[in-house]
Amino acid sequence: MKTVRFKIKRQQSLDTAPYWEEFEVPYRPGMNVITALYDIAKNPKTADGKATSAVAWDANCLEEVCGACTMIVNGKVRQSCSALVDALQQPICLEPMTKFPVVRDLRVNRKRMFDALKRVKAWIPIDGTYDLGEGPKLSPQDQHIGYALSKCMTCGCCLEVCPQYHDRSPFVGAAALSQVRLFNLHPTGKMQEEERLETIMGEGGIEDCGNAQNCVRVCPKDIPLTTSIADLNRKTTAYALKKFFRS
Amino acid sequence: MKKWVQEHHFLIRKIHSLLGVVPMGVFLMEHLITNSFGKFGPEVYNEKIEWIQGLPYLLAMEIGIIFLPILFHALFGVVFLWAWKDNSLQYSYSRNWRYTFQRVTGVIALFFIGYHVWKFRIETALTGIPVNFDLVAGAFQNPLVFYFYFLGMVSIVYHFTNGVWSFLVHWGITVGPRAQQISTYVCAALGLGLLYIGLDALWAFV
Ligand code: SF4
Numbered sequence A: 001m002k003t004v005r006f007k008i009k010r011q012q013s014l015d016t017a018p019y020w021e022e023f024e025v026p027y028r029p030g031m032n033v034i035t036a037l038y039d040i041a042k043n044p045k046t047a048d049g050k051a052t053s054a055v056a057w058d059a060n061c062l063e064e065v066c067g068a069c070t071m072i073v074n075g076k077v078r079q080s081c082s083a084l085v086d087a088l089q090q091p092i093c094l095e096p097m098t099k100f101p102v103v104r105d106l107r108v109n110r111k112r113m114f115d116a117l118k119r120v121k122a123w124i125p126i127d128g129t130y131d132l133g134e135g136p137k138l139s140p141q142d143q144h145i146g147y148a149l150s151k152c153m154t155c156g157c158c159l160e161v162c163p164q165y166h167d168r169s170p171f172v173g174a175a176a177l178s179q180v181r182l183f184n185l186h187p188t189g190k191m192q193e194e195e196r197l198e199t200i201m202g203e204g205g206i207e208d209c210g211n212a213q214n215c216v217r218v219c220p221k222d223i224p225l226t227t228s229i230a231d232l233n234r235k236t237t238a239y240a241l242k243k244f245f246r247s
Numbered sequence B: 001m002k003k004w005v006q007e008h009h010f011l012i013r014k015i016h017s018l019l020g021v022v023p024m025g026v027f028l029m030e031h032l033i034t035n036s037f038g039k040f041g042p043e044v045y046n047e048k049i050e051w052i053q054g055l056p057y058l059l060a061m062e063i064g065i066i067f068l069p070i071l072f073h074a075l076f077g078v079v080f081l082w083a084w085k086d087n088s089l090q091y092s093y094s095r096n097w098r099y100t101f102q103r104v105t106g107v108i109a110l111f112f113i114g115y116h117v118w119k120f121r122i123e124t125a126l127t128g129i130p131v132n133f134d135l136v137a138g139a140f141q142n143p144l145v146f147y148f149y150f151l152g153m154v155s156i157v158y159h160f161t162n163g164v165w166s167f168l169v170h171w172g173i174t175v176g177p178r179a180q181q182i183s184t185y186v187c188a189a190l191g192l193g194l195l196y197i198g199l200d201a202l203w204a205f206v
Helices: A033-042 A111-119 A140-150 A174-185 A189-200 A214-218 A225-246 B002-007 B009-021 B024-040 B042-053 B058-083 B094-127 B133-140 B143-170 B177-203
Strands: A003-010 A019-026 A070-073 A076-079 A092-095 A102-104
Touching: A003 A033, A019 A033, A033 A092, A076 A214, A111 A174, A140 A174, A174 A189, A174 A225, A189 A225, A214 A225, A225 B009, A225 B143, A225 B177, B002 B009, B009 B024, B009 B058, B009 B143, B024 B042, B024 B058, B024 B143, B024 B177, B042 B133, B058 B094, B094 B133, B094 B143, B133 B143, B143 B177
Parallel strands: A003 A092
Antiparallel strands: A003 A019, A070 A076, A070 A092
16 A cells, blocks of 8 residues: 655644654545645554554645645645645655744644734724725725735744744734735725834834845745835835924 | 834834945945055055045044944844844745845954954054055965955955845835846846955955
């Protein structure tokens, strides 16, 4: 029987030491990393036959739009649902992302990303005590840019590869910055433009970007992250000058 | 200190980036050209040095245009290193390597400039040894000093020209990928040009 070999970095909880285990699962044509993880869960035995606990992982949409199954596959961060076994070298090495705290095995807690979105107010406030009516129209050009930016699934690939994003640094990272561009582009969102710019001009904001530009290379949604960052550089610089000369 | 830096983060970063180009980058180019007078022999070189040493307000210019900007740029450059967690070996994209080299060359440049300023500005001022062609040529007799200058020259030219590239992004001048690609070529050409001028002048003293 043809089998596929896996090498998985396991960790029971955040404060226990990680260890490696190898697994062997039956090969099926077209299988991906997630289907293999299901096979391991069905029969949690290491490659040399020892019984072990099932490997924990996150997955949801299984079509590369939710970001939940992001992990490091053979040294590169990506979604494991679209990581086809046929295209990978064996043993396939699976590790949890390194920039977020491990919950268990391949499952991490991306809370820091959601906190960043809250910090930069990545939404458009429309709630009020009365009906605000329809908002202004969005030009087709802006729709085009906005659509590309709106595809972000908060997977964290861009942060995993960012040399400026880690536990010593308060950086909000490329994903949240790009969302600032998205919501400042929107005619209703624009009403909070200066507030968002102020936020990213503070601690952990845009100035923490080091221009390594890895983010744009790995984003599975091809979001023009470096363009977003440079655009925000322009906006924050213009805003700072305006603020200074009008003060 | 850390808290203060974070509160004034935007301003400090912008000043840090601006100083790297003006006046530091402009001074670097001026300095490299002045060095090149060494190619015309000791007499011409010494004449130019004397001309510079005879400039009015020299000390004020040195402090205001050279020492203080370098001090600010170096101090905060080192402070910013805390946010650097390198991964160029794992994700070896060329931009990532340039990010790494920018930091490595910055640190080399810091040591080099410290040595250079001490040797040819402060020590000579204290002891009264005249700064001239022979002093430089004498120092270069020691191969260690010469190779240190070689390394310092390469590092500073890289740090400056790659810094110009980053400056253009940081100030929101080159925004899209095409503009940034073209600016890569322009900065690389500037770097190679300056490197030629810088190294050619080094060899004039051996
Ligand atoms: S910007 Fe791209 S890489 Fe970053 S979180 Fe969003 S989808 Fe993932």
